[in-house]
Amino acid sequence: MVSAVLPLHIAVIMDGNGRWALSLGKKRTYGHYIGSKVVDDITKESVNLKIKYLTLYAFSTENWKRPKTEIKFLISLLHTQITKKENLFKENNVRFNVIGDISVFPQRTRDMLENTIEKTKNNKALTLTLALNYGSKLEITAACKKIAHDTESGRLQACDISENTIEKYLFTKDMPDVDLLIRTGGEKRISNFLLWQSSYAELIFFDKYWPEFTKEDLRDAVHEFQHRKRRFGGL
Ligand code: FPP
Numbered sequence: 476m477v478s479a480v481l482p483l484h485i486a487v488i489m490d491g492n493g494r495w496a497l498s499l500g501k502k503r504t505y506g507h508y509i510g511s512k513v514v515d516d517i518t519k520e521s522v523n524l525k526i527k528y529l530t531l532y533a534f535s536t537e538n539w540k541r542p543k544t545e546i547k548f549l550i551s552l553l554h555t556q557i558t559k560k561e562n563l564f565k566e567n568n569v570r571f572n573v574i575g576d577i578s579v580f581p582q583r584t585r586d587m588l589e590n591t592i593e594k595t596k597n598n599k600a601l602t603l604t605l606a607l608n609y610g611s612k613l614e615i616t617a618a619c620k621k622i623a624h625d626t627e628s629g630r631l632q633a634c635d636i637s638e639n640t641i642e643k644y645l646f647t648k649d650m651p652d653v654d655l656l657i658r659t660g661g662e663k664r665i666s667n668f669l670l671w672q673s674s675y676a677e678l679i680f681f682d683k684y685w686p687e688f689t690k691e692d693l694r695d696a697v698h699e700f701q702h703r704k705r706r707f708g709g710l
Pocket of ligand 1: 489490491492493494495507508510511514532533534535538552553556557605660685
């Protein structure tokens, strides 16, 4: 049986910015800049395809290991690009959202993120979520701590803890599970991204680097998803 159902939630590991730029004899940061432009095309195409949730891995908890100059560039790119994307969000009815521990970012970046979240909160076509200082292990550890705290204080009974309870303590508490996980850049791993939420996701890998990813590639991935048989552990 072929399912023509659309993925409700697509998550993307946007890998290969640095290698793409170096292959052109440019600095790695140029790859991040072009990568941030590709986000516009993929956001618009997701709206076009009637995808409801698009989650992009923009900065992982492991990315702090990079040279300080690259980290600084990524944070400053985030600032300028999200500010610039406000029109895109308005014109395409996109709600902006963030998952991850953003407390580590500069105050003006946090203010900008919260401001954009607030301004776009009533937009309905697509929820675009950026994973920033995000890691699944961080997320699950934080959820365990909060659950332990609420159990100690009597707000929660240990015997009542279910999968549903855990989901309510994750950064993604208001979001559906991932249906389709795309990774560009040729590596075939999940890199600490949405481990709980991708338990039954279909995985599609592209050899091309993120700055080369096009709306046609997104359409191809959705098409392939629609031809996969999803059994969720059943027969
Ligand atoms: C992975 O490529 C990419 C990142 C760590 C950053 C992703 C960020 C962007 C695409 C910019 C997003 C910005 C906004 C505002 C949405 P890599 O550097 O690890 O590439 P490599 O594997 O070739 O080194």
